[in-house]
Amino acid sequence: KMVEHDEEVEDMMEVEPTTTDEAANRRVSKDGGGASEAAHKKSDAWVEGKALLPGDKTLISDLTAPHMEDGAPVIQVGVGLSQQDQHICASRAGVLRMIVKTATDKEPTCIRLWVEAGGRKYYPCVQDMVLGVVVNKGGEDFRLDIRGPSAGVLPGLAFEGATRRSRPRLEIGALVFCKVEHAYRDTEPQLTCISLTDKKGWMTGHTTYGELTGGFLFEVSIGYAHALLHPDSHVLAALGRHLPFEVAVGTNGRVWVKAGDVEKTILAVNVIRNSEHRDKQQAEAMIHALTQSQQNR
C-alpha cells in the first residue's frame, strides 16, 4: 500500500499542466482500489482546521467541487498559500482557515483561504487593520512601524476631512490605528486612516481610524490577534462582562487596551495576554481570580 501511495505522488509531480479533468482521471486509473483512493482523498481534503505543512497541495477543482451549485466559485488565496497552475500550494506550516461566502445576485460564491500560524512576524496584506507606531516624520508623510519587514507610509493627508491647513500632527511614538491600502512585495506598504464609511472629520475623534491616546499597548502573536478579531472570540466577551474597556486589535499582532483607571487597565492587559491558550471556562476562572486578588490588595 505504501508503494502505491508513493508512486501516485511521484506521478502528480511530473504531470504537465493539463486540464483538471485529465489529471483527475489519471489519478483514478493509476490506483486500482477505489476505496483506498476515496480514503486517501478524504484525509487530504482541505477543510477548515486542517493542519498543513509547506509543500502540501490540493487541486483547485477538488476545492471548488462541493460549492458548484451556483456556478464556479471565486477563490481568494491568502497568506501562506499560492497558486501553481492547477494547484493551491501551502508555503507555511499552520492551520488552514477557510471562509465560504455563499453566492448573492451580484457575486458568485467566494471561498477565502489562508494558513494561520502562531508566529510573530507580520507580512502586510491589503485591507488589514493594523496598529502602527510613528518612527519618523518626513515632509508631509509619517513612517509607521507595523512590525513588518519595512515601515509603512501614512500620507499626512490620509485622514478624513484633512486639508493642508488642518491635519493631525503626530509625534514620534504616537500610536495610530490604520488600514493597509497597498502592500506590494518590494515597496513600503501604504497606509491610510480614511474609512469608506466615516462621515465625521478627523478632528472629532469619532473616526474608525486615527491616533489612540492613553491606555497601554502590548504585542501578541499573529494567530492570537486573528482569533481575537473573530466575532466568536470568548476572551473579550468574558472580560466585557466584568469591566468596561476600550480595545483595538491590530492584525499585525498589536493590542491596545484602555479601561477606567490604571488598575483596571492592568487587569485587562493581563487577561488578554494570558488567555491565548485558555478555553472559555479557564479564561473566566482567571478573570475571577485576578479581580479577587486586586480587590484584596
Place this chain on the structure above:
Amino acid sequence: MAPSITTLSEQAFVAQAAREDQRVDGRRLQDHRRIKAQIGVQPGNVEVQLGTTRIFAVVSASLVTPYPEKPSEGMVVIDLAPSPMADPSYEPNRWNEDLREARAVLQRALIRSRAIDAEALCVVNGQLAWSLRIDLKVLDNGGNIIDCACLAATLALKHFRHNEVSVEGDKVTVHTLEERRPVALTLHHIPLCVSFGLMELPSDENKGLGEKLVVLADPTNVEEKCMQGRLTVTASGKDSAMLYGIHKHGGAPIGPEVVLRCSEQAVQRAMELDEVVDG
C-alpha cells in the same frame, strides 16, 4: 531589523502605574519575578528563567600555562552573547552596548570579588593551571539580563566539575572521568546581582503631582525602555550579609538613602535566592 521603539502610551502608562505602586504585569514596585532553573545533564550546563528572560550558561575548562605575572593562579573568562531570537534589536555580529555593560558587572561580581578561588585552579605552579570559560547566551530578553545572567553563571559554576589532576614530582596525570570522580570548583561565596530600575516621574500640574523618583525592582523589558537609569547591587546573603559591589551607569541622579535602601533589599533578595542556589 529596526530597534523596537517605545510608544508614548507605554511610557505614560508605566509612569502613571508606577506612581500608584503598580506595574503592568500585576507586581508591586518591590516585587521580583518568578525564577525557574533547569540543570542540564552535562555538569556546568544551566538554563535560568527570570519571568520571560531566559539565559543559558555553559562552563568549560581547559589546562593552560598560567600568566607569567600570576604563576599560581588560574584564569576565568566570562562571555555574554546575544541570540538574535532574544530581541528584535539584537543584530548578529554587532556590538551590543547593554550586554557589554552587563558583562562588565558580571566580571566584577564573579571574578574581581574573588568568588572563584583562582589559586585552587592552579595545578603546577608556573606551568599548568585551569582556564575556566563561562559562556552565557541570552535566549530571550524579557528584561533584567544582569540578574538572570549572574544567577545562571553562579548555578553553572556550582554545578560544574572538572577532571581530577594528580601531580607526582614531574609527572602530571589528568584522570579521565571514569578513573576518578570529577572535582567541583572552590567557591568562596555566591554573589548575586539584584537590579533596580530608576524612573523619574515628571510633575503633573493638572493633577497637582510633583516630581518623584520611583525604584522598580527587577524591571521587565518594557520598563527598561521607559526608565531613566539602573542600579545594580551585588550581594550575598549566605552565612553573613555581604555587599560586593554597587553599579550605576549614568542615569537619573539618586541620593544616598536610595542606595542604602536598595542595598538592604538586595541582601534580602540574595538570602531568598540562596535557597534556589542550594536547592
